[in-house]
Amino acid sequence: MRIPLLIVAAIIWPFLSTAALAQQAANPLPQAEASPDDIEGGKMFATTCGFCHQEGGRHAGRGPKLSKSERSDEYLIERIKKGKVGAMPAYGSVFSDGQIIAILAYIRGLDD
Numbered sequence: 001m002r003i004p005l006l007i008v009a010a011i012i013w014p015f016l017s018t019a020a021l022a023q024q025a026a027n028p029l030p031q032a033e034a035s036p037d038d039i040e041g042g043k044m045f046a047t048t049c050g051f052c053h054q055e056g057g058r059h060a061g062r063g064p065k066l067s068k069s070e071r072s073d074e075y076l077i078e079r080i081k082k083g084k085v086g087a088m089p090a091y092g093s094v095f096s097d098g099q100i101i102a103i104l105a106y107i108r109g110l111d112d
């Protein structure tokens, strides 16, 4: 006897959709929200950059003063990502783009 396809489908459908749901739960979509660490530009700066960019970036140390920089955002981002041989480490693979933007926002928010 042949079982009509429709009946087979009706029987296995609930299992299929439960399996799909279970997979979704195990594999949630990436969160749209930023993690708190992403927006802590000041904190990331203090722990990673403050050693060379003194006073939170307000004074020159081993690296230049960053507050009130007249460089473009693109320039600063490029320097943070790529560093400079013999002067500054590259952070492009240390921080996500979002984190680098947060650090840039911190630098732009610095007063003198």
Ligand code: HEC
Pocket (backbone or CB within 6 Å): 045, 048, 049, 050, 051, 052, 053, 062, 063, 064, 065, 066, 069, 071, 076, 077, 079, 080, 084, 087, 088, 089, 091, 103
């Ligand atoms: C080992 C010391 C050191 C560390 C650590 C360091 N920097 Fe630098 N940074 C430098 C030096 C030196 C320069 C100057 C390079 C040049 O000649 O352009 C510089 C340049 C820069 C510039 C370009 C400034 C300008 O006006 O030319 C930015 C922006 C910057 N650093 C941000 C950061 C950030 C953000 C971090 C942490 C993620 C960081 N730096 C960590 C040494 C450092």
